[in-house]
Amino acid sequence: MKEKINRGDIRQCLDQRAYNRGKDYFERHRVLRVSIEQEDDISVELSGEVKGGGARVYQQEIFISRADDTVNIRGYCSCPVSFQCKHVAAICLHYATYLQKGKGANTQPQDSCLSWLDSLHETQAGSISQAPPAAGSQLLVYQLSSTRAAGKMAVSFYATRVLKKGGLGKGRTISLHNFGSAYHSPTYAQPVDLEISNILSAAHRSSWDASLILDGELGFLALTKMIQTGRCVWQDYRNNP
Structure with missing residues (x-):
């Protein structure tokens, strides 16, 4: 995507509880993988994995698009919630953070x-x-x-x-x-x-x-x-x- 997404965009697309819990997961380094599957000037498709409770690992598929000043996020997850959950939020925050640092979503130092x-x-x-x-x-x-x-x-x-x-x-x-x-x-x-x-x-x-x-x-x-x-x-x- 030409224009970066930020935390405000993510917060607007997800409910407050999912965002807050996803932020906690992101900050606790529970995001295991983020991959860019497809990308063009106005959209990106992500896949990822997030560590859940215990030894569980959940998979995500997320579609992010931008039209003018509006960002749309549709995130699906293998967890019981299945849609727009905290795991989706964690993946989006990881992606946005690495974009803002000028790094790809697949990078790690x-x-x-x-x-x-x-x-x-x-x-x-x-x-x-x-x-x-x-x-x-x-x-x-x-x-x-x-x-x-x-x-x-x-x-x-x-x-x-x-x-x-x-x-x-x-x-x-x-x-x-x-x-x-x-x-x-x-x-x-x-x-x-x-x-x-x-x-x-x-x-x-x-x-x-x-x-x-x-x-x-x-x-x-x-x-x-x-x-x-x-x-x-x-x-x-x-x-x-």
């Missing part, structure tokens, strides 16, 4: 992601010692590593055990399939691990791979949550204190 990783490595922010579990207990560890692709990193998953003498035992490599099911979740998987699994599953076709590339908005969101667990480490989880 890769440099910020990599800088954050550098900070993680230097300060040991992802060290498991931040929240020491009991000796003998099992836990899931996210191990980050570099890749040959510029600006991208990979994550591997390990199920390991805390040793009585300290540190971690030799764990076993696992995949999303091993810990990502809410119906057959292992004891070492916490609710946040299911959220991370859902995000990564939305970005990758296979849940059987032991290592996945972190890329784009979904990768950035997954990395955020991994770091917040206190179980995300760089290169070798057994050498982390």
Whole structure:
């Protein structure tokens, strides 16, 4: 679209409750993906995904058009509300914000992601010692590593055990399939691990791979949550204190 939309346009097209709750979702980074499907001078078609309650992820299809000074938004969602809901508002706010910054709706600051990783490595922010579990207990560890692709990193998953003498035992490599099911979740998987699994599953076709590339908005969101667990480490989880 030639002319940008703003928050006022979105507020006028949606009811106040949907707008306010969508704004909250947007600010809490619950928007997982925004894609421009079609665009011309006066309209744009968006598709997106927003994290709902629990581990649910909802899909949106949104049509935005402008005629003179009037903006029209029609947003459909897979949530129970189905039309002009808070998830639609969150997608529209994401789109409008990135337009106003001169960025496309599919962009996410890769440099910020990599800088954050550098900070993680230097300060040991992802060290498991931040929240020491009991000796003998099992836990899931996210191990980050570099890749040959510029600006991208990979994550591997390990199920390991805390040793009585300290540190971690030799764990076993696992995949999303091993810990990502809410119906057959292992004891070492916490609710946040299911959220991370859902995000990564939305970005990758296979849940059987032991290592996945972190890329784009979904990768950035997954990395955020991994770091917040206190179980995300760089290169070798057994050498982390």
